[in-house]
Amino acid sequence: xxxxxxxxxxxxxxxxxxxxxxxxxxxxxxxxxxxxxxxxxxxxxxxxxxxxxxxxxxxxxxxxxxxxxxxxxxxxxxxxxxxxxxxxxxxxxxxxxxxxxxxxxxxxxxxxx
Amino acid sequence: xxxxxxxxxxxxxxxxxxxxxxxxxxxxxxxxxxxxxxxxxxxxxxxxxxxxxxxxxxxxxxxxxxxxxxxxxxxxxxxxxxxxxxxxxxxxxxxxxxxxxxxxxxxxxxxxxxx
Numbered sequence: 001x002x003x004x005x006x007x008x009x010x011x012x013x014x015x016x017x018x019x020x021x022x023x024x025x026x027x028x029x030x031x032x033x034x035x036x037x038x039x040x041x042x043x044x045x046x047x048x049x050x051x052x053x054x055x056x057x058x059x060x061x062x063x064x065x066x067x068x069x070x071x072x073x074x075x076x077x078x079x080x081x082x083x084x085x086x087x088x089x090x091x092x093x094x095x096x097x098x099x100x101x102x103x104x105x106x107x108x109x110x111x112x113x
Numbered sequence: 114x115x116x117x118x119x120x121x122x123x124x125x126x127x128x129x130x131x132x133x134x135x136x137x138x139x140x141x142x143x144x145x146x147x148x149x150x151x152x153x154x155x156x157x158x159x160x161x162x163x164x165x166x167x168x169x170x171x172x173x174x175x176x177x178x179x180x181x182x183x184x185x186x187x188x189x190x191x192x193x194x195x196x197x198x199x200x201x202x203x204x205x206x207x208x209x210x211x212x213x214x215x216x217x218x219x220x221x222x223x224x225x226x227x228x
Binding site for chain 1: 122205214216218219220
């Protein structure tokens with residue numbers, strides 16, 4: 001079955017550490033996205049990529065980095081520069097074009113300890 | 114400025130009652146509109162979408178929404194609530210008059226269904 005796989009489901013990070021969240025899709029989708037979810041704030045866009053080797057900053061890109069070396073993969077690194085990283089992170093993909101809705105992964109919950 | 118507003122962070126209804134979740138957007142150009150549902154600790158699932166054509170769109174699980182250009186609204190309704198409808202619902206918008214090729218989400222509405 002096609003879908004998006006996010007791993008790990010739960011992640012604990014010590015302050016000052018970088019961590020990388022994995023997002024893999026086998027839907028042959030061109031576009032991929034990372035959103036951050038905090039209670040009462042909905043989903044906020046971190047980064048997105050329309051094609052391989054290209055990506056754009058979203059609304060809250062500071063303290064995060066991404067790469068898009070393969071169509072199937074769009075990993076997100078939460079760096080030590082992100083001052084409040086504890087959140088639920090969601091990856092999504094779409095075939096491309098504004099008319100399509102997104103397919104979402106099941107999310108990664110990151111907690112700073 | 115373009116924005117998406119969901120009125121009411123929490124809505125509570127009785128089982129069998131009408132569900133109405135409100136979404137308004139701010140844009141000079143009619144956007145594409147989406148409703149998603151999220152169950153605890155899961156990703157989001159697409160309920161329905163409006164792009165062009167008929168302004169009343171039907172989705173999964175008996176939900177429907179109507180695009181009203183004059184009111185810049187896209188409210189989600191369901192005639193009779195079930196216990197299984199308890200979840201968080203997000204309105205999302207693809208603004209057509211920008212280069213931004215990503216959805217903008219509202220802050221969400223948590224639906225409680227009382228027995």
